[in-house]
Amino acid sequence: MPAFGSEISNLPFTDEVREKTEHLYDEVKSVIPRIEWEVHAPYIAAINDLKKEVGAVILAHNYMTPEIFACVGDFRGDSLMLAKEAAKTDAQIIVQAGVHFMAETSKILSPEKTVLIPDLRAGCSLAASLTGADVRLLKEKYPGIPVVTYVNTTADVKAETDICCTSSNAVQVVEHICGEWGVDKVILIPDQYLAKNVAAMTDIKVITWAGACEVHERFTKEDIQEIRAGNPGVIVLAHPECPPDVLAEADYAGSTSGMANYVKDEKPANVVLITECSMSDNVAIANPETNFIRPCNLCPHMKRITLPGILECLQTMQHEVTVEPEMAEKAKLAVQRMIDLPLKGGAQQNYMHDGNPKIFALEGRA
Numbered sequence: 001m002p003a004f005g006s007e008i009s010n011l012p013f014t015d016e017v018r019e020k021t022e023h024l025y026d027e028v029k030s031v032i033p034r035i036e037w038e039v040h041a042p043y044i045a046a047i048n049d050l051k052k053e054v055g056a057v058i059l060a061h062n063y064m065t066p067e068i069f070a071c072v073g074d075f076r077g078d079s080l081m082l083a084k085e086a087a088k089t090d091a092q093i094i095v096q097a098g099v100h101f102m103a104e105t106s107k108i109l110s111p112e113k114t115v116l117i118p119d120l121r122a123g124c125s126l127a128a129s130l131t132g133a134d135v136r137l138l139k140e141k142y143p144g145i146p147v148v149t150y151v152n153t154t155a156d157v158k159a160e161t162d163i164c165c166t167s168s169n170a171v172q173v174v175e176h177i178c179g180e181w182g183v184d185k186v187i188l189i190p191d192q193y194l195a196k197n198v199a200a201m202t203d204i205k206v207i208t209w210a211g212a213c214e215v216h217e218r219f220t221k222e223d224i225q226e227i228r229a230g231n232p233g234v235i236v237l238a239h240p241e242c243p244p245d246v247l248a249e250a251d252y253a254g255s256t257s258g259m260a261n262y263v264k265d266e267k268p269a270n271v272v273l274i275t276e277c278s279m280s281d282n283v284a285i286a287n288p289e290t291n292f293i294r295p296c297n298l299c300p301h302m303k304r305i306t307l308p309g310i311l312e313c314l315q316t317m318q319h320e321v322t323v324e325p326e327m328a329e330k331a332k333l334a335v336q337r338m339i340d341l342p343l344k345g346g347a348q349q350n351y352m353h354d355g356n357p358k359i360f361a362l363e364g365r366a
């Protein structure tokens, strides 16, 4: 088997590779030019052979590039859906094509399995903004107020959490936990924009944290206005990690799954997804009749995951992601409480509002 670096960087596009991968190229040819495909295909063939040989599955997040998402991913979707699939599969080795907190969530839900990430540097600005110690201080400051954390957090934060949420269920989780505790306030952390967008949809008073996703916070309402001016009739779908005034300019605002479902169900002629760049390619593959306008904000952390990195990961079984068992047990409770929640119809939250939501308090490190 070739070692990473020398031979792998020169893997040739042979007749055998063509035979093994041509059916995959048919799926992605609308978003990957042929000349580029011949660089990817040898890795795809090698990865798909090796994962079967070692009994691994690859979890591919919506923000992976299409040669990863569509061609080597066994399960594809948002982070929580991937972690749930990881828990269900019989495979004992899970390769997370995503960022580190996602691999931790997979490990938390599947402690007996080996969870690998191809690049340990695949972090997240949002997850890095908050620690377990920060959450303990918040709980001291606001006793008796439930702590809801976004799944985009580290295991030590989840371990200090009463219940987790995702962008598709945050409003319902907040209302549920406040009803259960008989309170009218919630600590919803660490994404200040998700918290503001939730605050617009509920009467619960929201205390949040000065964290943000570096990809989504860069979008402005002026960006949306320019896109509309240049593309009359375009349908604008935005992620709730964007600032509230961006959502106020959109036609629909929801999670990555919510946006993908919107395109599948509504079949807009022209659409723009206000989120990470690769998502448009991946949704476009499944919706060839829709034209995608592509403003490109890349997540530098997600982009650390590459085909050569995945191949090396399968060859070397590096890098294993572990979570200290006591912490994992506490974190699992917070994730499991959310999974077990009877959400109304399981519907995706649509965050459309007037762009001026108020929050009760914005906390951060002094």
Ligand code: SF4
Binding pocket: 063, 099, 123, 124, 125, 126, 127, 152, 213, 214, 215, 216, 276, 299, 300, 301, 302
């Ligand atoms: S897109 Fe944003 S939230 Fe997702 S991993 Fe990148 S920085 Fe983190």
